[in-house]
Amino acid sequence: MFGAGPLAQRRKDVNFSVNKGLWKYLSGSIGRLLLLVLSATALSFWLITASPMNAVDAFLGEVNVSDAQRAHIEEQWDLNKPAAERYVKWAKNALHGDLGQSITYHIPVTQVLGERFKASLLLMGAAWVLSGVLGFALGILAAVYKGSWLDRIIRTFCLVLAATPTFWLGLLMLVVFAVMLQWFPLGLSMPIGRVAAEVTWAQRLHHLILPALTLSITGVANIALHTRQKLVDVLDSEYVVFARARGETKAQIVRRHGLRNISLPAVTLQCASVSELFGGSVLAERIFSYPGLGSTAVEAGLHADAPLLMGIALFSVLFVFVGNLTANVLYGLLDPQIREGGKADA
Amino acid sequence: MPELNNAARPLLNKRRKTLLVIGLGTFVLLGIFFWGMMLSPEAYGPNYSARRLAPCAAHLFGTDNLGRDMFYRTVAGLSLSIRIGLLSAGISSLIALVLGSLSAIFGGWVDTVVSYLVDLCMGVPHLILLILISIAMGGGAAGVITGVAVTHWPSLTRLLRAEVMQLRASPYVQLSRRFGHGPVYIAVKHILPHIFPQFVVGLVLLFPHLILHEASITFLGYGLPLDTPAMGVILAESMKYLATGMWWLAFFPGLALLLATQLFDVVGEYLKTLVDPYGSRD
Numbered sequence: 001m002f003g004a005g006p007l008a009q010r011r012k013d014v015n016f017s018v019n020k021g022l023w024k025y026l027s028g029s030i031g032r033l034l035l036l037v038l039s040a041t042a043l044s045f046w047l048i049t050a051s052p053m054n055a056v057d058a059f060l061g062e063v064n065v066s067d068a069q070r071a072h073i074e075e076q077w078d079l080n081k082p083a084a085e086r087y088v089k090w091a092k093n094a095l096h097g098d099l100g101q102s103i104t105y106h107i108p109v110t111q112v113l114g115e116r117f118k119a120s121l122l123l124m125g126a127a128w129v130l131s132g133v134l135g136f137a138l139g140i141l142a143a144v145y146k147g148s149w150l151d152r153i154i155r156t157f158c159l160v161l162a163a164t165p166t167f168w169l170g171l172l173m174l175v176v177f178a179v180m181l182q183w184f185p186l187g188l189s190m191p192i193g194r195v196a197a198e199v200t201w202a203q204r205l206h207h208l209i210l211p212a213l214t215l216s217i218t219g220v221a222n223i224a225l226h227t228r229q230k231l232v233d234v235l236d237s238e239y240v241v242f243a244r245a246r247g248e249t250k251a252q253i254v255r256r257h258g259l260r261n262i263s264l265p266a267v268t269l270q271c272a273s274v275s276e277l278f279g280g281s282v283l284a285e286r287i288f289s290y291p292g293l294g295s296t297a298v299e300a301g302l303h304a305d306a307p308l309l310m311g312i313a314l315f316s317v318l319f320v321f322v323g324n325l326t327a328n329v330l331y332g333l334l335d336p337q338i339r340e341g342g343k344a345d346a
Numbered sequence: 347m348p349e350l351n352n353a354a355r356p357l358l359n360k361r362r363k364t365l366l367v368i369g370l371g372t373f374v375l376l377g378i379f380f381w382g383m384m385l386s387p388e389a390y391g392p393n394y395s396a397r398r399l400a401p402c403a404a405h406l407f408g409t410d411n412l413g414r415d416m417f418y419r420t421v422a423g424l425s426l427s428i429r430i431g432l433l434s435a436g437i438s439s440l441i442a443l444v445l446g447s448l449s450a451i452f453g454g455w456v457d458t459v460v461s462y463l464v465d466l467c468m469g470v471p472h473l474i475l476l477i478l479i480s481i482a483m484g485g486g487a488a489g490v491i492t493g494v495a496v497t498h499w500p501s502l503t504r505l506l507r508a509e510v511m512q513l514r515a516s517p518y519v520q521l522s523r524r525f526g527h528g529p530v531y532i533a534v535k536h537i538l539p540h541i542f543p544q545f546v547v548g549l550v551l552l553f554p555h556l557i558l559h560e561a562s563i564t565f566l567g568y569g570l571p572l573d574t575p576a577m578g579v580i581l582a583e584s585m586k587y588l589a590t591g592m593w594w595l596a597f598f599p600g601l602a603l604l605l606a607t608q609l610f611d612v613v614g615e616y617l618k619t620l621v622d623p624y625g626s627r628d
Contacts, residue, residue: 035462036469043466047482163608165558167565168581168600175593279473286566287585298566301477313478316471 025332033321037314041094042087044313048306049083090310099314100307104299109311112296117315120292122204124274124281126212131219132270138220139227139266144254146232154224162221166280170214170287177210184210211288215280219273226269230262268331274323278316364616371613375428378606382425390418390575400594407598411587420599422575424606431556434495438556439549442499446506447537450514451529460507464500472497473566476559480568490569494560502548509541543621550614554607561603577603 065073093100099109142154161169177184185207234240234257243253282294289295293312300308358366393413401408407416449460467475475497480489513519519536527535557577563569564578572579577599584595 032465036465039466040470044470044478047478050482052484163554163611164604165561165600165607167562168596168603171581171585171588171596171600174585175588175596179588179591179593275468275471278471282471282473282566283562297474297477298568301481302567304481309478309481313470313474316474317469320469320471 025329029325029328033318033325036321037317038091040317041091041310041314044310045087045090046083048309049086051304094314099311102300102308103305104303104308105305109307112308113293113311113315116291116293116296119290120281120285120294123208123211123215123285123290123292124277126208127215127219127281127284128270128274128277130212131216132223132266134216135220135223136227136263136266139224140231140254140258140262142224142228143231143235143258144250146228146235151228155228158221158224161217162225164217166214166218167283167287169217170211170284173210173214174287207290211284211290214287215277215284218276218280219270222273223266223270227262227266230265231258234258234261264331268327271323271327271330275320278319361620364620367616368613368620371609371616375606375609375613378421378424379428380425382422383429385418385422385425390414390422398592401598408592408594410583410592410595416580416595416598419575419580420577420602423577423580423599424602426570426574426576427557427560427603427606428553430491430494430560431553434491434498434556434560435549435552437495438498438552439502439545441496442502442506442548443545445499446503447510447533449503450507450510451533457507460503464503467497467500472559473562476563477566477568480563485568487570487574490560490563493563494556498552498555498559502545502552505548506541506545509544510537513537513540547614547618547621550610550617553610553614557603557607557610 090100097110099113101107102109102112105112138154138158142151145151231254235253240253240257243257248256278294281292282297284290285292285294286298293315296308297312297316299305300312391414393409393415395413397409397413398411399405399409399413405415405417407420409415410419445460445463449457470478476490476493479493479496483489483492513536519532522532522536560569561576561578561581564576565582566578567582569578570576572583580599581596581603584592584599587595
């Protein structure tokens, strides 16, 4: 990434110890993941079973049935067995990839999750990339022109955005861009009344822009402020003073000394932000009636769809953990200082 | 030299400014709190002769589809938010205080268990956890308050744990122990007075999170009943009327919510400078 030559050679030398440290780290993480997933799903299961909402009522809706039929359903769903036993059964099935049947959709939970996740991934991915690139660029601009009006505008903008509730921002976006200017549609991931296959990518994109923009904004503020601070520190350092004395231009300094030092923490921070991204997507999808995982979670909760809710809980725990793990691994893998440190330990 | 003493001093030095901001901020927040509580429900009740009015002198934030005055509804909503915030901040910070001190004082497996609990609480996306707790409590106000109250302790727990650990290792605590003082004496006389200011600052800084999470979960339809004047309910309702151009239903209440949470943040940050003048200098 940063050119071949001596650096690549050195990278080869430390490769062995890196791998060893990495494997140790990964195996430790997987142990932690298992424990976390197990306890988080157990917690979710307990919370759902503690709920006074009746799953049988949710299933039947307005349909009237006799007590005997009710008892039959309860028996089929093992509702009369203790919660711990049901959890073990659920976990066993989950290991085989069977998360049960969704009560509201009448199809397997894995299928619902798969479909919704595709839509969510598009939304979250777009927002993630957008916030990363935009935040990074704004942070660099603010740091390079530190103290100027541009810096002040970017900083104020970020501080205000960081404090703004996502759902209010989404509503404002709707009012301005969808109702007043009518540039974008009011919601949904595609035009109404069309078969999914007929929808073009341009239409999809058109429907994606507002939710993605809303979702990305909190992230932009975080990355921009962080990047600005890091780059300001770098630009204050003695080696940058020396580089300036050598006659390097500002652009050269930023490219040669700045980017290398600030890109890694930014990437790490961005990876670690997936938990907030997930939470934000729940709100953004609700506002724009975007049929993703977040709005499914809300619906599942409101309709007491326990199997679907469990699936979503499991999925979100895995999702967040993978994000954090990626952040840690990237940090260890890409940062030469940490790599060297690992070598000294080994 | 008397001349020197007479030299013009700025009216507001940094300390005075800090105190002034804290005082004013607290005053405004308390004002909203009591105003909203004393407000009679008729002030934001339906008035069918004044429906769908844009903001004007009589109705600062406009009125909604039922002719309810949005300004008074917002005040009542913010007051409710602050009330929920107070209750849940109390519970959250108490959990943090107990877990943080236990973990720092006993160390070993207690510490491991506490860190594990922190990881567990942070491992599930916050909103999903809030939804699950709300379901477990059967929804409604109890669900929101419990959810918000029992999920906000991890960061404060970490902070307090680090603080107590540092204090425990400090020379005067070591010395006090050599003098034969018991753990209770040390905790009450040496450690608590030191962490109390940090604790208060942490508690105030929790408020923005608490209030916004309460509003988010209510917005999603899990929280407070639809007829309460809560910020989440107001904003969720406004969604229905946005397409008809009633932008003020979302704009002003949201702005008020943003300002109120920011005010808590400002008061908290200034309190932090007051409590720890060396730590927070930028």
